[in-house]
Amino acid sequence: MENWLTARTRATPGRLALRHDGVSWDYAALARLVEQLAGGLAAAGVRPGDRVGALLPNGVLYAALVHALMRLGAVLVPLNTRLTVAELAWQVTRAGVALLLHSAETSSLAAEVVRQSPLQRRAVEELPACQSARPAQPVDLDAVQAIVFTSGTTGQPKGAMLTYGNHFWSAMASAYRIGVLPGDRWLSILPLYHVGGLAVLFRSCLYGTAAVLQEGFEVEAVNRSLDEEAITLASLVPTMLYRLLPARSSWPDTLRLVLLGGAAASPELVAQAAAAGVPVATTYGLTEASSQVATMLPEEVRRKPGSAGRPLLFNQVRIVDDSGAPLPAGGVGEIAVRGPAVMAGYYGEPEATARTLRDGWLHTGDMGYLDEEGDLWLVQRRSDIIVSGGENVYPAEVEAVLRAHPAVAAVAVVGLPDPEWGEQVAALVVPAAGQELSAGALQDFARRLLAGYKLPRRIAFVEELPQTASGKIARAAVREMLLASGNDTEEG
Amino acid sequence: MENWLTARTRATPGRLALRHDGVSWDYAALARLVEQLAGGLAAAGVRPGDRVGALLPNGVLYAALVHALMRLGAVLVPLNTRLTVAELAWQVTRAGVALLLHSAETSSLAAEVVRQSPLQRRAVEELPACQSARPAQPVDLDAVQAIVFTSGTTGQPKGAMLTYGNHFWSAMASAYRIGVLPGDRWLSILPLYHVGGLAVLFRSCLYGTAAVLQEGFEVEAVNRSLDEEAITLASLVPTMLYRLLPARSSWPDTLRLVLLGGAAASPELVAQAAAAGVPVATTYGLTEASSQVATMLPEEVRRKPGSAGRPLLFNQVRIVDDSGAPLPAGGVGEIAVRGPAVMAGYYGEPEATARTLRDGWLHTGDMGYLDEEGDLWLVQRRSDIIVSGGENVYPAEVEAVLRAHPAVAAVAVVGLPDPEWGEQVAALVVPAAGQELSAGALQDFARRLLAGYKLPRRIAFVEELPQTASGKIARAAVREMLLASGNDTEEG
Known part of the structure; x- marks a missing residue:
């Protein structure tokens, strides 16, 4: 091909191929940049099959790099710029990265990663701008395009091998x-190191x-883009939409569809957005299936x-x-997916691959159900499920109950380590403006609606929930804040 | 797959999957019909690889048949219902058709064809409605889906093998x-026995x-459909558009794009349509490339x-x-096409295949050029080119000159057999309403603009140009009318 x-x-x-920071690139301009970058990478020793790490912010160089590696037949290892040096060093070692590309913004982080792992690093903008002598090679659809690390279910991240x-x-x-329409412009706020980007x-x-x-x-930047850049499509996670809704009184006519995914969106948020005139299309996807698996139209x-x-399809x-x-x-159970977008496996992890891919079915670890009409409902991402005394607790269920309390604006429920139960349920709560709320009162409220093992044993109050780079609730940070909170309301 | x-x-x-004659079929309903039809075909003895002829008008049964043959792995041989018995008998024999399917409308034609060729015939609506016992087989993308007869350049029709x-x-x-948009509705007036349908x-x-x-x-039927059926896309040939233009004062907002192909569209017609608000997208395609090859957006x-x-792409x-x-x-020359939509070859015609497909390039026989911007211009379909005294005459060029005469409403230029020159140029002319026009006056007009060998030797006048089922000018009928016309204005 x-x-x-x-x-x-x-x-x-x-x-128009790309826009970033007010600068536009048409396909001819992008192709010229890609050819130069591919030449530079080849001159830097990148050969077909080599793994190349990208520690870069979103921008035209990242996009050009993706295409340059396609030209060379080399494998992209997209790296999360929010990770610690130790986490990054582990990933680049695991993936056998030979060359780590960075930008000015990520230069010192890249230097530290290189100190802990046996590889080269180069600033992507400083690669020699060689004209690539070789024409672009055909694309092998079975060849691995990227190794994308994902936390998966539990334990160490695993590198999902995605093919062309x-x-x-x-x-x-x-x-x-x-x-798709010829004039489509897809606003991509998600980092390019995530499969959704x-x-x-x-x-x-x-x-x-x-x-x-x-x-x-x-x-503000998203609103400016929506209003001034004729955006027709946007990928958002629920937290982003939650923050955008109060900041706009109307939505531009140009906006054809907002793809809402990354986490289970609450029906309230989706209904509120639809009522506000946002053309929300809810979606379920995951790294191991190259993003979108199911989508509901506005x-x-x-x-x-x-x-x-x-x-x-x-x-x-x-x-x-x-x-x-x-x-x-x-019936609620594990969501399994089969189809041509399902990954080739986890890199260097035959056992995890065999556990996850069985008879062509990808066992996602996510919990959900199909209703009578065949529509998919995501109940909980597996990585967020709390196991307390052998019982599965779905944070989404507990969060929905706590959110129903009139004095609660937002809430995140996580599991904390517990010597007796394995995990205990805990909640970080944002009170509604001007409302008084105590942990005890909230527990009393929840006790009437939830089984005992689902009740939050620990509750802490904050002004805002911590978020990840991609706008999801940062559950690891929620966990740390709850552990740090003295507000232990454990009951018998 | x-x-x-x-x-x-x-x-x-x-x-919604299909609409015909006011009746709607969603995909579930179509799939049930297809399963029954596949069962009926299997009961009638159709096996994988068998060639099945379809002598049917456009309708749901034709569409269901196409999918049923896909389920069975049998090969469709779409037959032009306007052909003569002898032409049809030649095609079904050539393609090795085992079973000829027809409808009530084409029953007697089918009976005559069967009398002249060793095959069975069945009315498609009378096939037993068996539930297909076997699940649908995977689709082999390299398998032949249809053998579509096309007149190609010259001589006998050849069966283009199109794969899935x-x-x-x-x-x-x-x-x-x-x-493409989820709500698209594509108005298909072209016969399903043409690749465009x-x-x-x-x-x-x-x-x-x-x-x-x-x-x-x-x-009238097209206008009703455009106004009442929320049509978003329509495939038209130039003659259809020419006839629709004066019949409408405005075009519905729902109509997103009109794909105009099948013949070189005159710049005047295209400009007139665009000025009238028709979202015309001009296209070049041919049977041997599974229809669309190039398209210009409105x-x-x-x-x-x-x-x-x-x-x-x-x-x-x-x-x-x-x-x-x-x-x-x-530079004007033969249009050659390469890509994954190019046919596998002509059925049973290794020499014609070798002449037409060379190094992966399909030599279309059509004449055209690429301009400095890389846009394709079709000058003339090869089958319409007149060769007079060894010189190529493009009817489109002669027609453009004659149309420029104020008393000419429409014109078709063809070649007639000529013992001395091989072919002679001839023109069938529709005078503009209320205008007087003689053959001699028109020849005098053309003489100032055309080289001598391009001048029409014979001119006849009619009230309307004959058309094919798909709305193109019926050049064979034009030829016959000119031969029958006594109005021979041959000059020295």
């Missing part, structure tokens, strides 16, 4: 669900549309807020119990 | 050029959108009426001279 950027540039050289075929099929299935680059290139990149989520969302809709979803047996409609 | 209709039905069972992969890539490339069925199925079928072109058409735009186009050498921009 022909190199995608080469084919795209021949088809529509003058169409995974991205190709994902892009097509996404287009055939949410649609990376996917937008490949989609744009295949579709001939534009990716509008931002570094991190800021309400007109359906209004009828059924909270569901992630039906699986995309050529995707299959079923819900299985602990033994792997499929459950009937309505 | 999974059966497309199975995958589509799982993804969006309730979405051809249709798959064509559908994707089309979506990534003209866009057939392609709409596969596209709709893959996209999850609707095909709205009509039998033959009637201005906003570009306004700037450059008459061009067919740049090739679609993964398609390559070049212009070659008689020796097969590529020509520079602006």
Whole structure:
């Protein structure tokens, strides 16, 4: 198969490919940059199959790097710029990264990572701007495009191997669900080191549309982009939408669809957004399936807020119990996914791969159910499930109960280590403005609605919930804040 | 690869799949019909690889048959219902058709064809409605889906073998050029035995959108559909658009794009349509490339009426001279096409295949050029080129000159057999209402603008040009009318 950027540039050289920080790149300009970067990488010794780490903020250099590695047949290892040096050193070692690329912003972090691991580093903007002598090689759909580290279910992060075929099929299935128009501009606030950000680059290139990149989520920057850059599509996680809603009285007509994913969106948030005129399309996806697996279109969302809709074309979803047996409609269990966008496996982890991929089914670890109409509901990301005294507690369920208290504005429920029960349920609560609220009163409220083992044993109050770079609730930080809080309200 | 209709039905069972004659079929209903029809075909003895002829008007049974043959792995041989018995008998024999399916409308024609060829015939609506016992088989992208007869350059029709992969890539490339939206409804007036009609069925199925079928072109029926059926896309040939333009004062807002192809559209027609608010997208395609090869979007058409735009994604186009050498921009020569939508070859015609497919390049026989911006211009379909005294005469050029005469409303130029010159140029002319016009006056007019060998030797006047089922000018009928006309104005 022909190199995608080469084919795209021949088809529509003058169409907008990328916008970042007010600068526009059409496909011809992007292709020239990519060719120079590929030449520079080749001169720096990058060969087909080499793993190249990217420790970079969102921007045109990141996008160009993704395409340059495709040209060279080298493998991208996208690195989360928020991780610690130790975490990064572990990942680059694990993935066998030979060259670590960084920018001015991540230079000192990269230097520290290199000190702890046997590799080279180069500033991506300082690579020699060589004209690539070799024409772009054909793309092997079975070849690994990236090793994307994901925390998965538990334990150490694992590197999901995503192939070009995974991205190709994902892009097509996404287009055939949410649609694509020649003038589309996809606002991508999600970091490019997350699959949700990376996917937008490949989609744009295949579709001939534009990716509008931002570094991190800021309400004002997003609003400016929506109002001034003719954005038609945007990927958001629920926390971003939650923060954008009060900051806008209306939404631009140009905005065709907001893809809302990354975590289970509460039906209240989705309904509120739909009522405010946001064309919300709820989605379920994960790194190991190259992002989108199921998506519900805006007109359906209004009828059924909270569901992630039906699986995309050529995707299959079923819900299985602990033994792997499929459950009937309505039964809550593990979400399993099969289809051409499912990863090739975890890099260097044959056992984890065999546990996760069984008969072609990806066992996501996420909990959910399919309703009678075949629509998927995500109940809880596996990594967030609390196991207390052998019982599974879904934080989403406890959060929904606590949020129903009139004095609660926002809440995050996590598990804390407990010598007796394994984990204990704990809640970090943002009180509603001007409301008085005690931990005891909240527990009394919850006791009428929740089984005893689901009750939060520890409750602390804060003004704002901590968030990750991509705008999700930072559950690790919630855990630390709760551990640090003296407010232990444990009961018998 | 999974059966497309199975995958589509799982993804969006309730979405509109087909509309015909006021009746709607969603994907679940279509899939049930297809399963019954596949069962009936299997009971009638159809096995994988068998060739099945379809002598049917546009309608749900035709669409269901296409999908049923996909389920069974049998090969469709779409037959032109306007052909003579002898022509049809030749095609079914040539393609090795084992079973000929017909409807009530085509029953007697089918009976006559069967009398002249060793095959069975069945009315498609009378096949036993068996539940298909076997699940749908996977789709092999390299397998032949259809043998579509095309007149090609000259001589006997040849059966272009189109694979499932051809249709798959064509559908994707089309979506990534003209866009796709979940609510799309594609008005398909072109017969399903033409690749332009057939392609709409596969596209709709893959996209999850609707095909709205009509039998033959009637201005009133098309207008009713545009106004009442929320049509977003329509495939038209120039003659259809020419007849629709005066019949409408405005075009519905729902109409997103009109794909105009099948013949070189005159810049005047395209400009007139664009001025009237028709979102015209000019396109070049042919049977051997599974329809669309290049397409220009409406906003570009306004700037450059008459061009067919740049090739679609993964398609390559070049212009070659008689020796097969590529020509520079602006050079008129044969259009050659390479890409994943190019046919596997002509059925049972190794020599014609070798002449037409060389190093992966499909030599279309059509004449055109690429301009400095890489946009394709179709000059003339090869089958319409007149060779007079060894000189190539492009009817389109002569027609443009004659149309420029104020008393000419429409004109068709063809070649008539000539013992001395091989062919002589002849013109069938529709005078403008209320205008007097003689053959001699028109020849005098043309003489100032055309080289001597391009001048029409014979001119006849009619009230309307004859058209094919798909609305193109019926050049064979034009030829016959000119031969029958006594109005021989031959000059020395």
